[in-house]
Amino acid sequence: MTLLLVEDDAMIGNAIVTALQDAAYAVDWQRDAHHLLALLDSSIYEAMLLDLSLPDADGLDMLRQLRLKGHELPVIIVTARDDIAARVAGLDAGADDYLVKPFALQELLARLRAVQRRRAGSAHALLDAGAWQLDPASQEIVTQGQRIALTGHEFALLRTLALHPGHLHTREAIEQAVYGWDTSAESNTIDVLIHGIRKKLGSTTAIRNVRGVGWFIPRC
Numbered sequence: 001m002t003l004l005l006v007e008d009d010a011m012i013g014n015a016i017v018t019a020l021q022d023a024a025y026a027v028d029w030q031r032d033a034h035h036l037l038a039l040l041d042s043s044i045y046e047a048m049l050l051d052l053s054l055p056d057a058d059g060l061d062m063l064r065q066l067r068l069k070g071h072e073l074p075v076i077i078v079t080a081r082d083d084i085a086a087r088v089a090g091l092d093a094g095a096d097d098y099l100v101k102p103f104a105l106q107e108l109l110a111r112l113r114a115v116q117r118r119r120a121g122s123a124h125a126l127l128d129a130g131a132w133q134l135d136p137a138s139q140e141i142v143t144q145g146q147r148i149a150l151t152g153h154e155f156a157l158l159r160t161l162a163l164h165p166g167h168l169h170t171r172e173a174i175e176q177a178v179y180g181w182d183t184s185a186e187s188n189t190i191d192v193l194i195h196g197i198r199k200k201l202g203s204t205t206a207i208r209n210v211r212g213v214g215w216f217i218p219r220c
Contacts, residue, residue: 001116001156002026002177004048006036006062007078008055012101016049016078019105024152025112026179033057040071044160044177047074047115049108052081052090060093067094074115078103129162129217131206141201148200153178157193161207161217170214190215 003020007013008031020027028043030036033054040048052059063075076097077090090098096118097111119136126133132143139155140147150158160177161169169177174190194215198205209215 001046001152002028002044002179003112004040004043004045005029006031006033006048006054006059007051008032008053009051015105016108019109023109026156028176031055033059033062036062037065037069040066040073041069044163045073047076047096047112049076049078050095052077052079052086060089063090063093063095074119076108076111076115078108127159127162129158129165129206132201134158134162143201150197150200153193154197154200157190158197161215165217166219168210168214168216174215 001024003025005013005016005020005027007016007029013029013031017027017029028045030039033056036057050059050063054062059077059079063077066073066075074096075094076099077095078099078101079086079090080101081087081090082100087098087100096115099108099111126135126142132141134141134155135147136159138147139150139152141150141158142148156178157174160174171190178190178193194207194209197207206217207215208218
């Protein structure tokens with residue numbers, strides 16, 4: 001699961017990134033609002049942690065713009081603004097949760113899990129890729145009447161491909177979706193992941209490779 005952290009405080013940001021990576025999340029860390037909306041348009045994230053007091057913008061304004069553009073990305077506000085009016089404004093602007101600093105990192109992780117459960121519970125259907133379906137709630141793949149467990153990275157890779165059938169994803173784009181920008185992946189990491197997925201799924205895998213360019217799943 002890849003998260004976007006928007007936080008300008010270096011000490012707080014480092015602590016959050018470390019805790020999330022220890023919990024097996026991939027994290028991209030943005031320290032200001034510069035190009036934030038463009039980043040969200042071009043990248044795939046499962047959730048965003050948003051500070052409100054950014055050096056170049058108010059996080060609440062950024063959240064409103066995000067929702068006006070139609071982004072449904074789950075957002076947890078993390079801020080020192082602790083008055084009731086600020087909490088109401090944040091939730092009314094489209095936040096899924098509101099966490100006041102200072103907070104225990106275990107509470108942040110619990111709130112992330114709760115957001116994941118709510119989003120999974122509101123899903124209308126499995127993610128369909130033709131010969132198989134992806135179950136976001138259990139992170140399993142359903143094929144030929146069987147459920148096959150996936151690792152977190154395998155699920156993230158398949159989800160990236162299945163969300164955009166027919167679209168050719170470069171190695172760099174898949175690495176970013178699976179591991180985040182701040183994590184250095186070995187040069188053959190994606191090849192190893194896809195090899196493992198193909199072993200699990202056999203002939204139903206349907207992942208196509210364009211040598212030297214990237215991978216895609218054909219349209220149904």
